[in-house]
Amino acid sequence: MKNIAVEKVRTIAITGHGGCGKTSIIENLAFKTGANSRLGKVDNNTSMCDYQEDEKRRKITINSKVVTIQHNGSALFIMDTPGYADFFGDTLGALRVADCTLIVIDATAGIQVGAMKTWKELSKKNRPRAIFINKLDKDKANLESTLSSIKKTFGINCVALHIPIGDKQNFKGIIDVISGKGLEQADDTLGKKVEETKSKLIDTIAESDDALLEKYLGGEELTSQEIAQGFQKGIASGKIVPIFCGSADKGIGMDELLDAICSYFPSPKDLGSVIGQPEGEKREPAKDAPFSAFVFKTVTDPFIGHLTFFRIFSGTITTNTEIFNSTKNQKEKIGHISFMCGKEQVSTDEASAGDIVVAPKLKHTTINDTFCSTAKKIEYEAIQYPQPTLSFSIHSKNKGDEEKIATGLHKLSDDDPTLNIIKNIETKEMVLSGLGDLHIDVMLDRLKTKFHVEVDIGKPKVAYKETCRKKAKGHEKHKKQTGGRGQYGEVYLEIEPLEHGAGFQFVDNVVGGVIPRGFLPAVEKGIRGAMEEGIIAGYPVVDVQASVYDGSYHTVDSSEIAFKIAGSKAFKEAFLNANPVLLEPIMNLEVTVPDEFTGTIIGDLNGKRGRVQGMESVANMQVIKIQVPISEMFTYSNELRSMTGGRGSFTLDFSHYEEVPSHLAQKIIAEAKAEKEAARS
Ligand SMILES: Nc1nc2c(ncn2[C@@H]2O[C@H](COP(=O)(O)OP(=O)(O)OP(=O)(O)O)[C@@H](O)[C@H]2O)c(=O)[nH]1
Ligand SMILES: [Mg+2]
Missing domain, CATH: 3.30.230.10 (Ribosomal Protein S5; domain 2)
Structure with missing residues (x-):
C-alpha cells in the first residue's frame, strides 16, 4: 500500500468451523478501525462480509471476502472464509495467500473438524498460525477445557498471550500478559494466573531461539525487546502459536487482537523470499523488486461484473499497465486496481508487495495463475483443490434451457474449482459434482437467481472413480x-x-x-x-x-x-x-450426541461400513469420529434426527478414496450398464 512499508503489511486468513464467529470478529475489527462506519452483524443481515443474498438468508459465509483495514500505520488484509466443509475451496484460496492464519475456536464446542482441517493444511508446510478462542461470554463456554484440548491436539507450542477477566455473563475484559495491559482490573488470584501464563510464554519464546535459550538458561532475564522480537520470530517460523480469546458478540478482546496482529504477526518481509518455478526463481517481498502476484480467487456477478483477486508477492503495480500471465503465457492489461472492503471497492493507482487487490475484466486469467513482469518470469505453486465427492444428475425444468444451464454452471465453476459439470456422452445426462449437498444446493440456487434457469435434480450419485x-x-x-x-x-x-x-x-x-x-x-x-x-x-x-x-x-x-x-x-x-476396480470417497464423520445414544449410533454406523477412529467426551456429549463411505450417508440427517430425537448433530468431510468391495462394485457396474442400455433404447 502506498506510503506503508512492507514491514507494516499483514495478510491474514480467518478460518475455523462453521458458526464459530469468524465473520463477527472481522466485523468488529472493521468497525474499530473505521473501515466500516457501523458494527455489522450476521444475525440482522448488516454484515459487510456476508453481503450476498444467499449468505444473508442462510446466515453463513459461502464465499471468502477481503476486508482492507488501516490501523496505527499498518495495512491489514483480512480474509473472511467459509467454515462449512462444502465451501472449503474458497478457504484454501485464502490460506494460500495469507502470511498468517487465525484459527477461531468456539469455547462452547471445543476443537471441531473445521479448525482441524485448517490446522492440518497449514501444518504441511509449517505455516504461521494463531488461535482465537471465541464466545467466552456464553454460559456453556469452557476456557480451561478448550485450552487443554488445544495443547493436547495441536501441541505445547500453543501458548496464551491473552487471558480473560471474569467469565460467562461476567466476562468483561482481557489481560495481555506481555504488556500487562488490563492488569489493573485483576485480583490476586488472577494476578497469579497472569504471572504463570507469562512465565510459560517466556519459556516457549526462549526455547524457540538458540541465542535466547542460552541467555535464559544462563539465568539472565530476557529484556522486553527480546521477548517481543522472539515472539514475533517464533510465530513467523511456525514454532510458536499464540492463543487469544474474547467475545465477538460483546466486542471483548478485539482491540487487543488488533494490537497483537500489528505487533507480532509476520509481515511479508519476515517470511523472506517467495519461491517459484523454473527452479531457482524467487522474488524478494520488496516494493522495488520485479512484479509478481498470484490469483487466488475470481468473482463473476451480474452486478459487479468479473473481478480477479490477486496477492502481490513482489514489486509494485500501477493502473493502466500491461503485465504477463506466466501460467497462460498471455499478456493482460490491468486497467483499474482496487482494495476490497467486503463488497466495496476502493480504487487505488498503485499497489505493492503484500497487498491484496482486485482488477476487473481480465480476459485470459483464471484462479491459480501467476502474474509477473514481462521481463522477468516466474510461476508460483498452484492451490490443490479437493476433488468433488457428491454428484447429482440434473435436468432442465423448461425445455430449451439446456444451453443456458450449461453456460451458467460453467460460469459458476470458473469461480469455484471444486464444482464440476460433466455431460455424459452415452446417457446425454448432465452431472453436477461438488463437495456436499449444501454446496450443490447453493449453486443451483445461484443458477436460478443469477442465470434465471431452473433444474430438477435426480438421485445423489457417488463420485466413484475407476x-x-x-x-x-x-x-x-x-x-x-x-x-x-x-x-x-x-x-x-x-x-x-x-x-x-x-x-x-x-x-x-x-x-x-x-x-x-x-x-x-x-x-x-x-x-x-x-x-x-x-x-x-x-x-x-x-x-x-x-x-x-x-x-x-x-x-x-x-x-x-x-x-x-x-x-x-x-x-x-x-x-x-x-484388473479394473472402482474407488469410492470415504468421509470423516463426526457425530455429537448425548452420552446415552453412543451405542445406538456406533451400532448403526457399523452397519454402514463405518470404522470408528476415536471418541471424545465434551460436557455431557460424546463426539464419535468415524470413517464411512459417502454412499451410506445420503439420508443420515433424517436418520440421526429420528435416532436421537433431534439431539444429535454431525459433520461430514472428505478423507480419501478407497476400493469398493467387489460384491458392491458388481452391483454398481450392473446398474451403470442398465442405465446405458436404457439411454440407448
Ligand atoms: N454469544 C456469542 N455469540 C457469538 C459470538 N461470536 C459469534 N456469535 C454468534 O454466532 C453465530 C455465528 O457467527 P458468525 O460470525 O456468522 O460465524 P462464522 O464463523 O463466520 O460462521 P460461517 O461463516 O458460517 O462459518 C452468529 O449468530 C453470531 O452472532 C460470541 O462471541 N458470543
Ligand atoms: Mg462467516
Whole structure:
C-alpha cells in the first residue's frame, strides 16, 4: 500500500468451523478501525462480509471476502472464509495467500473438524498460525477445557498471550500478559494466573531461539525487546502459536487482537523470499523488486461484473499497465486496481508487495495463475483443490434451457474449482459434482437467481472413480475404407497403475517412427477421452500410465481422428484386462450426541461400513469420529434426527478414496450398464 512499508503489511486468513464467529470478529475489527462506519452483524443481515443474498438468508459465509483495514500505520488484509466443509475451496484460496492464519475456536464446542482441517493444511508446510478462542461470554463456554484440548491436539507450542477477566455473563475484559495491559482490573488470584501464563510464554519464546535459550538458561532475564522480537520470530517460523480469546458478540478482546496482529504477526518481509518455478526463481517481498502476484480467487456477478483477486508477492503495480500471465503465457492489461472492503471497492493507482487487490475484466486469467513482469518470469505453486465427492444428475425444468444451464454452471465453476459439470456422452445426462449437498444446493440456487434457469435434480450419485490394479496391453487397428479417402491408424499400448493421486501419465515409447510424432497427441487425446467417459461403469479413470510402444500408419489414409479412435479403443481393451476396480470417497464423520445414544449410533454406523477412529467426551456429549463411505450417508440427517430425537448433530468431510468391495462394485457396474442400455433404447 502506498506510503506503508512492507514491514507494516499483514495478510491474514480467518478460518475455523462453521458458526464459530469468524465473520463477527472481522466485523468488529472493521468497525474499530473505521473501515466500516457501523458494527455489522450476521444475525440482522448488516454484515459487510456476508453481503450476498444467499449468505444473508442462510446466515453463513459461502464465499471468502477481503476486508482492507488501516490501523496505527499498518495495512491489514483480512480474509473472511467459509467454515462449512462444502465451501472449503474458497478457504484454501485464502490460506494460500495469507502470511498468517487465525484459527477461531468456539469455547462452547471445543476443537471441531473445521479448525482441524485448517490446522492440518497449514501444518504441511509449517505455516504461521494463531488461535482465537471465541464466545467466552456464553454460559456453556469452557476456557480451561478448550485450552487443554488445544495443547493436547495441536501441541505445547500453543501458548496464551491473552487471558480473560471474569467469565460467562461476567466476562468483561482481557489481560495481555506481555504488556500487562488490563492488569489493573485483576485480583490476586488472577494476578497469579497472569504471572504463570507469562512465565510459560517466556519459556516457549526462549526455547524457540538458540541465542535466547542460552541467555535464559544462563539465568539472565530476557529484556522486553527480546521477548517481543522472539515472539514475533517464533510465530513467523511456525514454532510458536499464540492463543487469544474474547467475545465477538460483546466486542471483548478485539482491540487487543488488533494490537497483537500489528505487533507480532509476520509481515511479508519476515517470511523472506517467495519461491517459484523454473527452479531457482524467487522474488524478494520488496516494493522495488520485479512484479509478481498470484490469483487466488475470481468473482463473476451480474452486478459487479468479473473481478480477479490477486496477492502481490513482489514489486509494485500501477493502473493502466500491461503485465504477463506466466501460467497462460498471455499478456493482460490491468486497467483499474482496487482494495476490497467486503463488497466495496476502493480504487487505488498503485499497489505493492503484500497487498491484496482486485482488477476487473481480465480476459485470459483464471484462479491459480501467476502474474509477473514481462521481463522477468516466474510461476508460483498452484492451490490443490479437493476433488468433488457428491454428484447429482440434473435436468432442465423448461425445455430449451439446456444451453443456458450449461453456460451458467460453467460460469459458476470458473469461480469455484471444486464444482464440476460433466455431460455424459452415452446417457446425454448432465452431472453436477461438488463437495456436499449444501454446496450443490447453493449453486443451483445461484443458477436460478443469477442465470434465471431452473433444474430438477435426480438421485445423489457417488463420485466413484475407476482405476486398475495391474499392467496390461491393448491394441487397435482402426481401418475404414468408405469411398474416397480411408481412415487408418494402429496403436499398441501398455497401461500400468500409478500411485494414488497421480492422475494420468502418457509415455511415448514409439521407436523407428512407426507412428509419426505428429499423431501422438491425437492418440493421447483419444485415451484421455476414454478415461473421462469411464470404462467399466461410466466413472472417470484415474491414476494410470499409458505408454504407446508400437503401431503403424498409412501415408495417405492416416489422420488425427483415426489415431484418436485407435488410442481410445486400445486403452479400453488394456484397461479391461488390467484388473479394473472402482474407488469410492470415504468421509470423516463426526457425530455429537448425548452420552446415552453412543451405542445406538456406533451400532448403526457399523452397519454402514463405518470404522470408528476415536471418541471424545465434551460436557455431557460424546463426539464419535468415524470413517464411512459417502454412499451410506445420503439420508443420515433424517436418520440421526429420528435416532436421537433431534439431539444429535454431525459433520461430514472428505478423507480419501478407497476400493469398493467387489460384491458392491458388481452391483454398481450392473446398474451403470442398465442405465446405458436404457439411454440407448
Ligand atoms: N454469544 C456469542 N455469540 C457469538 C459470538 N461470536 C459469534 N456469535 C454468534 O454466532 C453465530 C455465528 O457467527 P458468525 O460470525 O456468522 O460465524 P462464522 O464463523 O463466520 O460462521 P460461517 O461463516 O458460517 O462459518 C452468529 O449468530 C453470531 O452472532 C460470541 O462471541 N458470543
Ligand atoms: Mg462467516
